[in-house]
Amino acid sequence: MLFYLVAIFVISVDQITKYLIRIHVDIGEFITVWGMRFTHYENSGMAGSHLQGYGRLFGVVALLFVVFVFYYRRTNKLQGILLNCSLGLFVGGAIGNGVDRLLFGQVTDFIIRSGGILNVADHAIELGVLFFLLHMVIGWLKNRKA
Structure with missing residues (x-):
């Protein structure tokens, strides 16, 4: 049950925040909310804006990943x-970005952080x-004690 709750929470918060950014912030515009800076960027590639234009392909890959999990x-x-x-975080994130990729061909990014948006x-x-x-480290430590 925890897996599903985490995944649904991530999908919901992700899609709501992206929707709010799309309707309230123009592409390239910067805003500050509660001391944090945000901008509106549409990424049709993968992490780091690599391989631009393959958004829908990455959406299919995300879907296959979710099916695998x-x-x-x-x-x-x-x-x-x-x-x-x-796994709930992985699936929630994959579905959140996958929805954008399959519907729009790109992902809405907005959280400015060192190393990207x-x-x-x-x-x-x-x-x-x-x-x-x-989880892996804890499992390794348990096996090592045994």
Whole structure:
């Protein structure tokens, strides 16, 4: 259940924030909200704006990734709070960006950070990687003690 709650939360927050940016901020415009700077950028490529113009292809890849995670979860090999949170973050982020890619051919980015402009889905995926690595380290430490 945790997996689904995390994924639905990420998808919802991601899509709502992107919608608000699209309707309230012109492309290239900068705004400040609660001391944080945001801008509106449309990325038809992948992370770092590489491979521009392949947005829909990356949308299909995201869809295949989500199908893979759902399939693998059914094997019951993926268990544990950290792993379920991690996979929920991955799937929520992939669906959030995948929806944009399949509907619009590009992803709305707006969160300015050193190293680029991201969105909620991107941050969820990064946090998912952190949780996944933490899960792996804890598993390794448990096996080492045994």
